[in-house]
Amino acid sequence: MISWPKSNDVLGTVNRGNPAESGLCTLCRADCQGKCETWLSSLIGRKMLYPRDFGTVTAGSGNTMHLGVSYNSLRILGYNYGATGLKENLTNSADDCIFPNVDVSTEFGNKEKIKARVPIMTGALGSTFIAAKYWDSLAIGAALVGIPIVIGENVVGVDKNSVIENGKIKVAPELDRRIETYLRYYDGYGAIFVQLNVEDTRNKVAEYVIEKYGDKVVIELKWGQGAKCIGGEIQVKDIEYATFLKKRGYVVDPDPERPEVIEAYKNGAVKSFARHSRLGYTDLSSPEEVREQFMKTVEYLRKLGYKWITLKTGSYSVDGLAMAIKYATEAKLDLLTIDGSGGGTGMSPWNMMETWGIPSILLHSKAYEYATILKEKGYKVVDMAFAGGFAREDHIFKALALGAPFAKVVCMGRALMIPAFVGSNIEGALHPERKEKVNGNWDTLPSTVSQIGLKAEEIFAGYHEVKKKVGEDEMKNIPYGAIAFWTLADKLSAGLQQLMAGARKFTVGAISRDDIASCNRETEKETKIPFITEVREEIAMKILNS
Numbered sequence: 001m002i003s004w005p006k007s008n009d010v011l012g013t014v015n016r017g018n019p020a021e022s023g024l025c026t027l028c029r030a031d032c033q034g035k036c037e038t039w040l041s042s043l044i045g046r047k048m049l050y051p052r053d054f055g056t057v058t059a060g061s062g063n064t065m066h067l068g069v070s071y072n073s074l075r076i077l078g079y080n081y082g083a084t085g086l087k088e089n090l091t092n093s094a095d096d097c098i099f100p101n102v103d104v105s106t107e108f109g110n111k112e113k114i115k116a117r118v119p120i121m122t123g124a125l126g127s128t129f130i131a132a133k134y135w136d137s138l139a140i141g142a143a144l145v146g147i148p149i150v151i152g153e154n155v156v157g158v159d160k161n162s163v164i165e166n167g168k169i170k171v172a173p174e175l176d177r178r179i180e181t182y183l184r185y186y187d188g189y190g191a192i193f194v195q196l197n198v199e200d201t202r203n204k205v206a207e208y209v210i211e212k213y214g215d216k217v218v219i220e221l222k223w224g225q226g227a228k229c230i231g232g233e234i235q236v237k238d239i240e241y242a243t244f245l246k247k248r249g250y251v252v253d254p255d256p257e258r259p260e261v262i263e264a265y266k267n268g269a270v271k272s273f274a275r276h277s278r279l280g281y282t283d284l285s286s287p288e289e290v291r292e293q294f295m296k297t298v299e300y301l302r303k304l305g306y307k308w309i310t311l312k313t314g315s316y317s318v319d320g321l322a323m324a325i326k327y328a329t330e331a332k333l334d335l336l337t338i339d340g341s342g343g344g345t346g347m348s349p350w351n352m353m354e355t356w357g358i359p360s361i362l363l364h365s366k367a368y369e370y371a372t373i374l375k376e377k378g379y380k381v382v383d384m385a386f387a388g389g390f391a392r393e394d395h396i397f398k399a400l401a402l403g404a405p406f407a408k409v410v411c412m413g414r415a416l417m418i419p420a421f422v423g424s425n426i427e428g429a430l431h432p433e434r435k436e437k438v439n440g441n442w443d444t445l446p447s448t449v450s451q452i453g454l455k456a457e458e459i460f461a462g463y464h465e466v467k468k469k470v471g472e473d474e475m476k477n478i479p480y481g482a483i484a485f486w487t488l489a490d491k492l493s494a495g496l497q498q499l500m501a502g503a504r505k506f507t508v509g510a511i512s513r514d515d516i517a518s519c520n521r522e523t524e525k526e527t528k529i530p531f532i533t534e535v536r537e538e539i540a541m542k543i544l545n546s
Contacts, residue, residue, distance in 0.1 A: 010059045038391050042485070066523070074517065076394060077515050106409055117146035128346040137482045141419065145485065146189030162174065227348035227353050251278065310334050334382075337386075426442070426459060428442060
């Protein structure tokens with residue numbers, strides 16, 4: 001297994017724990033004092049695109065030898081002439097073809113499009129306590145940036161204050177809070193998704209949402225995720241809460257109602273309980289049966305009044321991928337999110353996460369292959385989002401290129417939670433009276449932050465842009481985690497603009513598979529992306545022989 005370096009001297013970044021391929025630590029802590037690339041980018045933004053200490057340094061790439069099959073073994077190509085995808089207001093003059101003029105907005109959907117200012121969206125943020133605690137930062141940040149955010153599974157079911165009578169939701173305060181927080185700052189870009197799993201379907205979440213919010217919400221069916229091949233889990237420490245969850249219909253392990261478990265809990269031998277969701281489609285035994293049930297569900301949701309319906313699937317075997325693409329296409333869904341085995345924001349079993357499923361690059365390569373087959377048969381293939389271990393602007397470009405023209409957006413899970421963490425910690429340290437409300441973990445600013453600044457206006461590169469957008473009076477209502485979210489998104493956006501400009505692609509839709517190359521033969525074989533010295537070689541030969 002390849003070990004990724006813990007520090008990057010060029011950027012001045014250090015991982016607290018063991019780094020994954022994405023550059024994030026395999027274990028990302030909410031109380032972390034820094035400073036991985038994503039953490040630091042949440043403070044100083046686009047400055048992180050460049051080596052530190054300009055004027056006294058030179059910098060050389062440490063990434064010229066590529067091992068194994070991963071997104072790291074793809075390289076982005078640049079060209080020395082031409083410009084593609086120029087908007088109507090731009091010419092191909094050098095004065096117009098500058099990277100700030102690159103349009104990184106995107107859109108997806110079967111009929112009526114959902115627009116996003118940056119081609120990213122959050123992963124599903126469901127019943128995990130992390131998602132609940134940092135929702136304001138995540139939702140407000142996503143709404144201000146103008147990207148979609150996904151409310152994950154089980155939010156109603158785990159809420160002690162939700163009321164479900166005779167199989168119908170009467171009150172769902174946590175779900176309402178999440179939807180309304182995003183919609184408060186929604187300005188026409190982005191969208192708020194609500195996921196459905198087995199328990200959510202039983203609890204009539206879709207019916208509640210459409211009745212209260214109409215077509216303001218996108219409904220998402222969930223087949224699975226890349227982090228685990230089992231239903232969603234959370235961990236609770238209170239036996240009374242565990243018992244409540246069991247009575248709500250969840251699988252709770254160990255069983256909080258067994259006498260020996262109660263005794264073990266009282267004596268401290270059992271300290272927590274795991275709540276599990278159920279697997280889907282266990283009563284079906286063939287792809288044909290899955291299709292029939294899936295189509296019935298989509299038809300039912302449309303009859304309820306949903307304008308946009310999407311599907312999230314995980315890194316199952318390739319027949320599961322084929323079903324997801326084919327059935328989502330036939331059902332005319334608005335987006336299919338394909339989540340490779342990359343990581344999780346909740347309580348995925350560790351060795352399961354380490355060993356199950358198809359890794360992201362292989363899964364996404366197959367998704368392109370299968371989508372192409374359907375396109376050649378005359379289908380209008382469903383728009384796709386790729387997920388699974390993405391954190392940087394180069395990841396965004398590579399994923400969009402690998403999946404072009406079907407991939408419209410890149411789904412990021414853990415990376416987009418980091419600004420919520422660090423922003424909340426800074427707010428709690430600077431304003432102790434807010435610490436509990438924002439779930440801050442620091443009493444004082446660590447040196448990793450104080451060397452940047454001592455107040456929000458100094459610390460966050462995006463502070464003044466956010467103030468310009470919302471107005472000075474509204475800034476008091478914007479959590480620092482949302483400002484950090486904006487700052488990170490701005491860095492990703494600028495970095496993507498630069499990569500696209502180098503590839504002479506001035507709109508997201510112009511990005512193609514011709515813009516990336518494989519750096520070893522194994523990657524070429526698995527992705528069907530040509531080896532780097534063979535890309536455009538026919539043009540080179542024509543030049544040499546003319």
